[in-house]
Amino acid sequence: MSGAADRPILCSTRAAPPKGAAGFLEVGEKVAPAFLFPVIGVWSTPLAGRWSEVEAELEARVSALGFELVQASWAGSRARPVLRLRIDRADGEPVTVNDCAAVSRGLEPWLDAHEALPERYVLEVSSPGIERPLTRPRDWTRFAGRPVVVKAARPLAGDRTRVEGEIVGLDEDAPRPTARVRLGEGEEVRVPLEDVLDAHLVMEWD
Template sequence: MAVHDEGLAAQMEPRVAELGFELVELEQAGSKARPILRLSIDLPDSRPGEPSVSLDDCARVSRALEPWLDQREGLSDRYVLEVSSPGVERPLLRPRDWERFAGAEVAVKGRGVLADRARRLEGVLLGLRGDEGAQRVALRLPNDEDVEIPLADIDRGNLVYRWERGGKGR
């Protein structure tokens, strides 16, 4: 579910940054009487495979935001705040994410067919090309072909995590 209140996300972002984290995503669910705020945070400039947000980090951000949310007009006092890591398959939501994670394996899903191939493509992210308003995501497909997909055509993008098989008898 998308954010219902863009102002809430915009006001929350600098508060999260002051705590040393990046606001990745704010999802609002529940009802007006009992809203659920799902906040995804990350370490600024983190890269795949590097240490990420801990449970203690999530608790610290939650405790720091609660007094501010308690005072927020129009937000039911029965709200639920859930703070978590974006996970190993972190969403790519802003243009800076597409630059930051260049070199990582990603999946992109489009509103329609992407690069004349499919609605969903996977490959190695090469970065973002073009100027604001006409930006394109550059992707190296598994067949080593490079394609550029207009950012406006992408509904969702995320990092891809490959689980390693290991252990005895595998």
């Protein structure tokens, strides 16, 4: 069984903390030690069709802070909207709680002034975790040789839309971004990235 070090680090800023609480811990099955602190959001309009714009700006701002935005998603409910960011370090070192807090604090001024986001919100910044999602073409080069699980919109091997294998890298000769994955039986499949519904690394057991 994996230990706490294998689980994502979560740093969450909350719009409405419990009365009298300056900060508190949340520990779940997939959450390692978490650091939470309150923040008030002042957004006035919903995201509507502007998510791509917001996501691109988030990526640029996280990069300017010295980190990589692995994944951004909008979750929660109307009463408790959640903006979830998963970040990674460019130097390959594990993401720490302090890293998550630095990104959260660095984004707050821009988020607080953004008119496209909800009035009240929860901002969660976390590490990508041991089963890191692969969300950019460069990920397939960076993690070559690592085990991966891929779910696709179309069959990849026979009639299978889900395959598990080893990342070979990107197919440099393909007309569109395409990953190469070697299956356990030695067969190599090509995965058009536009067809990928989900792809993430798999923990390697000793």
